[in-house]
Amino acid sequence: MRIGELSRKTGVPVPTIKYYVREGLLPAGELTSRNQASYDETHERRLRLIRALLDVGGMKVAEIADVLAAVDDPERPLHKVLGAAADRMGGTADGPDDAEAAAARTTVTDLISRRGWRTHESNPAATDLARALAALTRLGHGTFAELLDTYAEAAEQVARADLAYVDRRVAVEDMVEGVVIGTVLGEAVFSALRRLAHVDASARLYGAEGAPGAEKS
Amino acid sequence: MRIGELSRKTGVPVPTIKYYVREGLLPAGELTSRNQASYDETHERRLRLIRALLDVGGMKVAEIADVLAAVDDPERPLHKVLGAAADRMGGTADGPDDAEAAAARTTVTDLISRRGWRTHESNPAATDLARALAALTRLGHGTFAELLDTYAEAAEQVARADLAYVDRRVAVEDMVEGVVIGTVLGEAVFSALRRLAHVDASARLYGAEGAPGAEKS
DNA sequence: CCATGATAGATAGTGGGGCTATCTGATAGC
DNA sequence: GCTATCAGATAGCCCCACTATCTATCATGG
Known part of the structure; x- marks a missing residue:
């Protein structure tokens, strides 16, 4: 399918999809020509996952990128994925050391x-x-x-x-x-x-x- | 105490304290002259609460303002406070209605x-x-x-x-x-x-x- | 009594985050 | 051919939590 259809199916605007690709959350579609790419169900599924993690899970885009990179890693050490998914909470603030x-x-x-x-x-x-x-x-x-x-x-x-x-x-x-x-x-x-x-x-x-x-x- | 001391005690920068006052998170100090105000332990405590809600609880400033307004309300219907505290999760996104x-x-x-x-x-x-x-x-x-x-x-x-x-x-x-x-x-x-x-x-x-x-x- | 420095209050600016708008070619499909 | 769509790139927007700067006004110590 083309990006327009992907957008319609998931409710995610086309520019936003392109943004997710730029940020590494979503793999690019397979280019069929210089300005055409085709997307499949894996893209659709990934897009839904991204929205769930964003909207329901409250994760940041950068965090999602880390987690999905771990998910896609063929080595997939399960604990590393879990770590990437869990570490999102860790406030950057260290607070007083009292x-x-x-x-x-x-x-x-x-x-x-x-x-x-x-x-x-x-x-x-x-x-x-x-x-x-x-x-x-x-x-x-x-x-x-x-x-x-x-x-x-x-x-x-x-x-x-x-x-x-x-x-x-x-x-x-x-x-x-x-x-x-x-x-x-x-x-x-x-x-x-x-x-x-x-x-x-x-x-x-x-x-x-x-x-x-x-x-x- | 003056604002500088409040800042030192809590680790919150003076401009940030002023910002919280502007946003209604923190009551203003009692003016002792046109450009002097005195703050007490209640301010200190409130400031610590704000930072905990921000840093540990991950709440937004506007949400904290709502919750604290409910806390300070003499009528204090407990369930309203709880509601204000809990409703923070509710994503603004309504998602598809499918x-x-x-x-x-x-x-x-x-x-x-x-x-x-x-x-x-x-x-x-x-x-x-x-x-x-x-x-x-x-x-x-x-x-x-x-x-x-x-x-x-x-x-x-x-x-x-x-x-x-x-x-x-x-x-x-x-x-x-x-x-x-x-x-x-x-x-x-x-x-x-x-x-x-x-x-x-x-x-x-x-x-x-x-x-x-x-x-x- | 004056110099120094802190303060109240107001306004403007900053940096990060998540998009969104626009533009330039290049196709697709009729 | 003609129009809609697309890839890719750049720039802009809005929100948010601060942060910087400026003015006028005091507090205080020498």
Whole structure:
């Protein structure tokens, strides 16, 4: 198909498609002449993936380029893809390197060993976690750390389900992409579920229809 | 204290503090003369909250302004604050209104009634969830929906812990802010934990050889 | 009492990100 | 031939989170 049809099928404007090609998110169409190229279903699928990662996953174009480069790498070390997909969170800001930060790192190390997780504190996710905990402490919510084990248990539950899902995918080439989709879109799914569950829990705890608080006034 | 000291204590540049005041994130200092204003600990605390919401929570300045306006509202309907804090996810993009979108909305409605959640599908989170599920389906991962109940269970677990935490806060004025902090930073915490758990689950499933290198990069 | 430096407030500019518009040839397909 | 479309390249646009600059006004120490 030509670029116009690709655009119509996916709802992505032609100039935007060209932009994605320039940025390395989408392979160029196969040139059939100096000014004609043909695109196939792989382009269509890739384009949909890009939009999902952008719109639902909230990823940046440059991050998507990294992840897709990893996906397309024939060597495809699964953990590198996962890393590229996950590292997107890592705020570039390093924050202050104070007492709270040190305490938070210790908390993370303790958690990892307590749960017997086969990961290391050098994992970017561990850094992100420590940063979040440090921020919490600086805001006077250091006791939030008491919830860590509950959170960790829920995270394990979700991670087990994710991995089981990916594992049951037949084709390996689908698996790599499935990891990316599961990691990124799964986060959006869980985030929405958490917000829904908040409303429900709030309704149960405070009785009223999703409207607790305000009892004060 | 004067603005310079506030800046030094929080690490936020003076022009940035002025910018936050302009944008309504931070109340102006109390003028002691035409060109002097004094700031106190509430400003310091608010400034730290802003930076946490920005850097760790990934919120936009305008979103933070909405949330903080709700926090400062004496009427403080807690659910409105929560709404302001949660609605930040809702992509402005509405996406195609096709068969996948309709099916996804049905899936969400079913899930809500199946779990007996006291919320309504008009909740923005429900819309976000439907959008994520529709994107998954369009990517050929409609079966991901099989994980929904596992995800929902984990979300309930987390939500119960969150609410219990907030409820045990003594002062009500801290409670409202606590909800915001818990909702936004809690998401960052869970996200990091999920990524750590992914690495662990991956190591367990594929053996120490396949994935543990994931910590490297 | 004056010099120095910080400050309030206002306006303009900056750099990154994600497109979008326009232009130049060169085809495709009728 | 004639018109619509296309590849490729360049330039521009809008949003966002700051950041720089400028003026007038004080605070303070010598």
